[in-house]
Amino acid sequence: MTQIALGECHPFEAAGRQFLYLVPSAAVFALDDTSAAVVETLRGGHLAAPDLYSRLAPRFDARVVEASLAELAGARAILPVDPAPVAAPPPEPAPNIIPLKPIPLSTLVVNVTNRCNLSCAYCYEYGEDKIAEPTAGGMPKLMSEETARESVEFMIERSGNSPVVRLTFFGGETLLNFAVLEKTIPYARRRAAEAGKRVEFSLTTNGTLLRPEVIEFLADNDVGVTISIDGPKEMQDKFRVFHDGRGSYDVVAPKVRELLKRHTSRPIGARVTLTSDVLDITRIYRHLREEVGFWEVGFAPVTTSPGRAHAIGETGFDSMLGQFRELAHEFLEAALAGRHHGFSNVRDTVEELHKGASKALPCGAGLGLMGVATNGDVALCHRFAGSDAHKLGTVQDGVDETSQEAFLDAHHIDRKTDCRTCWARPLCAGGCYHEAYTRYGTTQAPNLHYCEWIRGWTETCLEIYGEIAERNPAYLRRFDGGGTPEEGNDDAPETH
Amino acid sequence: MTHLRPINQKAARIAQGMAEARHRAGAGNGRTGGGEDGRVVALQDSPAGPPQQEGPHIPLGCSFIFLPGWEADSNGGAAGLCQPVERDLFDCHLGCFWPAQVPDQLNHAPDWTGKCAAAQKDWRKVDLIFP
Numbered sequence: 001m002t003q004i005a006l007g008e009c010h011p012f013e014a015a016g017r018q019f020l021y022l023v024p025s026a027a028v029f030a031l032d033d034t035s036a037a038v039v040e041t042l043r044g045g046h047l048a049a050p051d052l053y054s055r056l057a058p059r060f061d062a063r064v065v066e067a068s069l070a071e072l073a074g075a076r077a078i079l080p081v082d083p084a085p086v087a088a089p090p091p092e093p094a095p096n097i098i099p100l101k102p103i104p105l106s107t108l109v110v111n112v113t114n115r116c117n118l119s120c121a122y123c124y125e126y127g128e129d130k131i132a133e134p135t136a137g138g139m140p141k142l143m144s145e146e147t148a149r150e151s152v153e154f155m156i157e158r159s160g161n162s163p164v165v166r167l168t169f170f171g172g173e174t175l176l177n178f179a180v181l182e183k184t185i186p187y188a189r190r191r192a193a194e195a196g197k198r199v200e201f202s203l204t205t206n207g208t209l210l211r212p213e214v215i216e217f218l219a220d221n222d223v224g225v226t227i228s229i230d231g232p233k234e235m236q237d238k239f240r241v242f243h244d245g246r247g248s249y250d251v252v253a254p255k256v257r258e259l260l261k262r263h264t265s266r267p268i269g270a271r272v273t274l275t276s277d278v279l280d281i282t283r284i285y286r287h288l289r290e291e292v293g294f295w296e297v298g299f300a301p302v303t304t305s306p307g308r309a310h311a312i313g314e315t316g317f318d319s320m321l322g323q324f325r326e327l328a329h330e331f332l333e334a335a336l337a338g339r340h341h342g343f344s345n346v347r348d349t350v351e352e353l354h355k356g357a358s359k360a361l362p363c364g365a366g367l368g369l370m371g372v373a374t375n376g377d378v379a380l381c382h383r384f385a386g387s388d389a390h391k392l393g394t395v396q397d398g399v400d401e402t403s404q405e406a407f408l409d410a411h412h413i414d415r416k417t418d419c420r421t422c423w424a425r426p427l428c429a430g431g432c433y434h435e436a437y438t439r440y441g442t443t444q445a446p447n448l449h450y451c452e453w454i455r456g457w458t459e460t461c462l463e464i465y466g467e468i469a470e471r472n473p474a475y476l477r478r479f480d481g482g483g484t485p486e487e488g489n490d491d492a493p494e495t496h
Numbered sequence: 497m498t499h500l501r502p503i504n505q506k507a508a509r510i511a512q513g514m515a516e517a518r519h520r521a522g523a524g525n526g527r528t529g530g531g532e533d534g535r536v537v538a539l540q541d542s543p544a545g546p547p548q549q550e551g552p553h554i555p556l557g558c559s560f561i562f563l564p565g566w567e568a569d570s571n572g573g574a575a576g577l578c579q580p581v582e583r584d585l586f587d588c589h590l591g592c593f594w595p596a597q598v599p600d601q602l603n604h605a606p607d608w609t610g611k612c613a614a615a616q617k618d619w620r621k622v623d624l625i626f627p
Binding site: 019020022025026027028029030031032034035067068071072074075077353354355356358465466469480 | 504505507509511
């Protein structure tokens, strides 16, 4: 007899109610008592329908159970299974890969320089784990005005029918090439208008070169700004140092305060790199959000090969998850009260959960986002800019679409066998290509060293999401429509 | 829906799809079956795909009469092809209208599977039969 099994899903509890996160659809349903009992019973294993009915009979009427089963089956939360396969186990599902075509570009990250005035030990561009010599092969240190213009043309042409394109400036230290940036922004604005598009600008900087005239320019041109900063002085100065070893906090902090005072048209975010020595997340958050005044603060663990002194070890990840959870609950309290909270990691995940993101690929790299090196080479993203092994084309001659499609096909989640049974894969999809390349030497590897942490964090965000959905659903409406004031600089890529 | 309440946007779309399917089934030809009312879900449906059109029940991995199961499945795709040989042997030869090529069990080789107690373990012990 055919039995009933629980489909791929992750049950969770929030606000005293049972929920089900379905995989791979990424749908979230709240369960009533009957459905919750069905799910709980089936978690113990497959059951024939009569057995299931008899187990639930003391508590639930058979017709109610039947109706609940019908709904669960319709949502594919349960499915019929063959109880005793005659011989072979079911075949591995064939990858269900639908080629993405056309692939319009939505964000172009332009590395206007590969030079930097800081010397952060953990830097993925210059540090021990760099993937390409920044100035190898005659790569210019600064992007020329001409290449920047060609990048703009490339972006407009590749953006297809999209009415909005995002141009993000990156480095090295982006503001070392302010001269080109200053000329490129009006040019891009004019060219986009001629093409009937709107262009949004953002940049990431370490904040050391925020002179008053730079701040004026950024504010006047509505450029979204993300500052790479690691927290209070003793934490910032641990890794974020000048070439002579001097800490950068005393230079950066006053300039950032000036920026926050003057530039109010776009929310300014801080982006923190977590390392073995800089892990006091609550303290960093308090300092950057409350004392300095950033609108939001995002955290990311350093990308590194495992042996490095700054690599976060196993206990570090546990501590990080615990602190993330504490801040996430603070975020929840704010969301329930309808207040802003600047912990952008949880906000981003809650938004993805609300939209039901189910990713075939972990990020937009090589898809809707590409990175441009200073010589005009186009790579998967800014982290790979300048690496010949990850080159997709050039802004002058365009992108080789065959290799782009081959890349997307090879990195599809259905090709990552390690991820096949993971319930968190709709959101994670194997994680960052650059992280995988640094850790495992190939962009195709899933980031297995993160699995426990990702599942723990996704679980926390599901609980937060469930609580908000039950207790203040109005909060989630901001994710239903277009932009909100909070969404200002989400497109700025992170940096170290 | 009374037992499940859609929370996120994806769940709302699934709920809407289910409501539309119910509506279609109500306005349709009155036949039962298919996955739409949740009572029967055809086993060869690809779990990742959209709900399939209702049709006759066909065992897992098997195919329609004009679609040999080792080339295309009943949906015309390659996701539900015939199972590996040790399964074909007993499923097709004993229970399927599609004739599996097996020895003459009545006259020539009555014991050709005699040493094969469990196909998944013992398939190597199936006798080689020469006509």
